[in-house]
Amino acid sequence: MDPVRIATWNVNSVKQRLPRLLPWLDERRPDVVCLQETKCADDAFADLLGGELADRGYAVAVHGEATWNGVAILSRVGLDDVAPGLAGAPGFPHPEARAVSAVCGGVRVISVYVPNGRTPDSEHYRYKLAWLASLRETVAANRDTTVVCGDVNIAPTDHDVFDPQAYAGQTHVTPPERAALAELQALGLRDIVRDRWPDERVFTYWDYRAGMFHQDLGMRIDLVLAGAKVADRVKAAWVDRQARKGRGPSDHAPVIVDLDEAPDGDIGPVVPPPSAPAARRGSARLPQSP
């Protein structure tokens, strides 16, 4: 198997992001792209960019709906066994378009948009935890060869938010959410970006308001979680902050992971060791605190 570049990006409306998405595809040239928050129905997705993607050699698996949510996988290394949705997943009350999976280049890829949760005492929060339990059940069947990519709406540790105090008591950082994520990882999935940058300040989301990106006050909630057979092929992993800059960005940046060719012999793990020291921690407050 040839080297493969996998990316995941919450685009916050594929329609609004088209002027950023297409040039980004041409510049980064990912082989597999998991998208979240496409915010459009499947026929609208095809009308909007089906031709543009075909021109670039991508096959497309979409699972969308009008207005909210919506996920997709673009692949130019094969797209087989496409499965929209998550078997047995709860709805709110009806199933939402939050997952799509396909086999791309021998890897079972799942693009996920985990429910937000809103507030820890809400039905939305309980829905989020139940949905994560369903995701774990689905991944369990192919744990070694699966890669879960997407917006998990959970910061795995306090290291993944600019200031833990700013998020105290809010969703994305509560122990039950982190436990649900840890249970998913306990299947053997590795957090590829954190493994590569264990002590770095790495975020993937910055609020649009109050200059949060400019101050680098964000969270790391977009993850690539890879089973052993995938994780052992990782050559590089990084957050494409350039895509968060300039005019009309999403509030999330893409995560990009390069896989080496699949070993046919005894090629071992090739993740390089980190070298740079940890960056200074931020100390500002959330936007709603003046």
Next chain:
DNA sequence: ATGCCTGAAGGGTTCAGA
């Protein structure tokens, strides 16, 4: 000012996001 941006739907505003 516990939504300071942004997007969608729909209608002159409201809901949702993290």
